[in-house]
Amino acid sequence: MNNTGGRGARRRALITGLTAVAALLATACGEETRGQLQTAGDIAGLPVTHFESGLKPDAPKPELRVRNASDSQEDQLAIAAIADVSDYWAQEMPVHWGEEFQPVAQLLSYDPNEAEIEVCGATTADAAMNAFYCPPEDLVAWDRGLLLPLLRERFGPMAIVTVLGHEFGHAIQFRLGDKAGVDESTSTIVKEQQADCFTGSYFRWIAEDKSKYFTVSTSEGLNQVLASMFFIRDEAGQSASEQGAHGTAFDRTYAFQLGFEQGAKECAGINQENVDARITEQPFHSGDDGSGDITIDERSVGLLQQSLDEAFAGAGVEPPQIVDDGGECDSGNSTPPASYCADTNTVSIDMDELAAIGQPVDRAAEFQGTESAGGLGDFAAFSEIASRYTQGIQKGVGASLDSANAGLRTSCLVGAWAGVIKDPGSGNTLVLSSGDLDEAIAELLQPRSLLAADVNGHPVANGFARVESLRLGYFEGSSACTQNYG
Incomplete structure (x- = not known):
C-alpha cells in the first residue's frame, strides 16, 4: 500500500452502493431471520465436497509416448494429466468448435540437473522450474526434477495437473487459431488468461467426476489448486503489457474461476x-x-482508520475505532490478531503480530520450498483489520455477523474498500500498490483466514468462494456484497 502524503480531498462520492449500504443490509438482515440465505458452500452450482484429491486408485495406465520419462511419482502424475486433459479436449472441441482434437505431437519430461536436452531452440538447463508448450514442435514439456516435486510437496498432486492443464490450454489455442482470436500478434497476457481459463473449464469436468484419472474436492482440492496458481503469479510491479506476463494471482484465479463457472467456450x-x-x-x-x-x-x-472511515462514511453509522490493546475483547468472542468488540464498537488489534504478518513476502524462500522468513505483505495485515472494521459497519446497520454468509459478505466489503482506493489520483489517504490484491489472496487462502470469517472467526470452508467474494466487491462495489451474500 502507499500513503498519498496526507488526508487530501475527502471522498465526496463513493463507489455505487456504499451510500445505500444501510438500507441494503437492513433488508438482508430481515431475510436472514427467515433463513432465506444463499448457501455459502455452493461452488458454481456444485456441492461442497471434502475428500482427498488426486489420482484415482483405479485409474488406467496411460498409453502415451513420453521422451525421457522416469518412473517418478511426478512423471506418473504428469503423464496421467496429459492423458486426462486430452480426453477432455477430445470431448469439448467437437461440441464447441466442430473440430476433432489432434493429440499433441511430442511430450518431454526432463530434469535440469541431468544431461541437457535440446528443445524448442534452447536446452532443458535453461528451462529449470518450468513447464511449457512449444508451438513449432507441437510439444509439451515439464521439469520433473525441480518444479513438479516442489508443487506436489507444497500443494498436493492436483498442482501438477493444474500446470499441465495450463500448458495444454496453449496447445488448444494453437489448434483453434482464429476461433480463439489468437495469432502471432496476440499479447502474452491474453494467451495466458485464456490458458488459465481453459484450465478452469477442465477442472470443472474433473469436479463433475467425468475424469477416468483424477478426482478433486470442491473444498480442500480446489483450495490447493488456487494456492498453486498464487505460487506461480508474476512479481509485484510487473506490467501486463510486458512480453511474458502471466498475470497476478488475482488475475490468474479470475480466469480459472471464469472457466470453471462458464466453460471452455467462454474462455475463447x-x-x-x-x-x-x-x-x-x-x-x-x-x-x-x-x-x-x-x-x-x-x-x-492511523492512516488505515482514516481510509476506512472515508470509504464507509455513506453507511450512516458510527465507525468502529481501531485500538492496539492485544487483539482480544474483554467480553464476547475474540479473533486475534484482530477482533471486533461489539460492546465497545472497537477493533482490538495486536500490533506486533500484525506487523509480522505485514512483512514483505519472501519470494526466494517460496521458490526454494522453505518456510518464508517474511510475511504475507502489508495489505494482508491491513485486510485482516479491515475485515473486523466492516463487522462494525454491518452491526451498525443491523446485519447478522454470525450467519452462513457473514464471512463472504465481510471479504466482499473489504474488496469494495480496495476498489475505492485503487486509483492513485483519487485523493484517498491510502492507495493500493501493485501486488496488494495478491497479498489479500494469500490471506484468503490461509486455512484460518480472518478476512473471510464471521465475527466469531469461523471462515468460509472453501477458498474458491472466498476469492470470488473479494473480487466481486472489488469490481462491483458494496451493493453486490449485500445482493449476493445477504
Missing part, C-alpha cells in the same frame, strides 16, 4: 479489450514507497 472469448478492462497487473506508480509495502505501526494503522 477472452481478448485484449476485456482483459484490459479488468486486469490488475501494473507497475508501481510514481509515488509508491518501499516497492509497495509500508510498515504496520501506529502511524500506518
Whole structure:
C-alpha cells in the first residue's frame, strides 16, 4: 500500500452502493431471520465436497509416448494429466468448435540437473522450474526434477495437473487459431488468461467426476489448486503489457474461476479489450514507497482508520475505532490478531503480530520450498483489520455477523474498500500498490483466514468462494456484497 502524503480531498462520492449500504443490509438482515440465505458452500452450482484429491486408485495406465520419462511419482502424475486433459479436449472441441482434437505431437519430461536436452531452440538447463508448450514442435514439456516435486510437496498432486492443464490450454489455442482470436500478434497476457481459463473449464469436468484419472474436492482440492496458481503469479510491479506476463494471482484465479463457472467456450472469448478492462497487473506508480509495502505501526494503522472511515462514511453509522490493546475483547468472542468488540464498537488489534504478518513476502524462500522468513505483505495485515472494521459497519446497520454468509459478505466489503482506493489520483489517504490484491489472496487462502470469517472467526470452508467474494466487491462495489451474500 502507499500513503498519498496526507488526508487530501475527502471522498465526496463513493463507489455505487456504499451510500445505500444501510438500507441494503437492513433488508438482508430481515431475510436472514427467515433463513432465506444463499448457501455459502455452493461452488458454481456444485456441492461442497471434502475428500482427498488426486489420482484415482483405479485409474488406467496411460498409453502415451513420453521422451525421457522416469518412473517418478511426478512423471506418473504428469503423464496421467496429459492423458486426462486430452480426453477432455477430445470431448469439448467437437461440441464447441466442430473440430476433432489432434493429440499433441511430442511430450518431454526432463530434469535440469541431468544431461541437457535440446528443445524448442534452447536446452532443458535453461528451462529449470518450468513447464511449457512449444508451438513449432507441437510439444509439451515439464521439469520433473525441480518444479513438479516442489508443487506436489507444497500443494498436493492436483498442482501438477493444474500446470499441465495450463500448458495444454496453449496447445488448444494453437489448434483453434482464429476461433480463439489468437495469432502471432496476440499479447502474452491474453494467451495466458485464456490458458488459465481453459484450465478452469477442465477442472470443472474433473469436479463433475467425468475424469477416468483424477478426482478433486470442491473444498480442500480446489483450495490447493488456487494456492498453486498464487505460487506461480508474476512479481509485484510487473506490467501486463510486458512480453511474458502471466498475470497476478488475482488475475490468474479470475480466469480459472471464469472457466470453471462458464466453460471452455467462454474462455475463447477472452481478448485484449476485456482483459484490459479488468486486469490488475501494473507497475508501481510514481509515488509508491518501499516497492509497495509500508510498515504496520501506529502511524500506518492511523492512516488505515482514516481510509476506512472515508470509504464507509455513506453507511450512516458510527465507525468502529481501531485500538492496539492485544487483539482480544474483554467480553464476547475474540479473533486475534484482530477482533471486533461489539460492546465497545472497537477493533482490538495486536500490533506486533500484525506487523509480522505485514512483512514483505519472501519470494526466494517460496521458490526454494522453505518456510518464508517474511510475511504475507502489508495489505494482508491491513485486510485482516479491515475485515473486523466492516463487522462494525454491518452491526451498525443491523446485519447478522454470525450467519452462513457473514464471512463472504465481510471479504466482499473489504474488496469494495480496495476498489475505492485503487486509483492513485483519487485523493484517498491510502492507495493500493501493485501486488496488494495478491497479498489479500494469500490471506484468503490461509486455512484460518480472518478476512473471510464471521465475527466469531469461523471462515468460509472453501477458498474458491472466498476469492470470488473479494473480487466481486472489488469490481462491483458494496451493493453486490449485500445482493449476493445477504
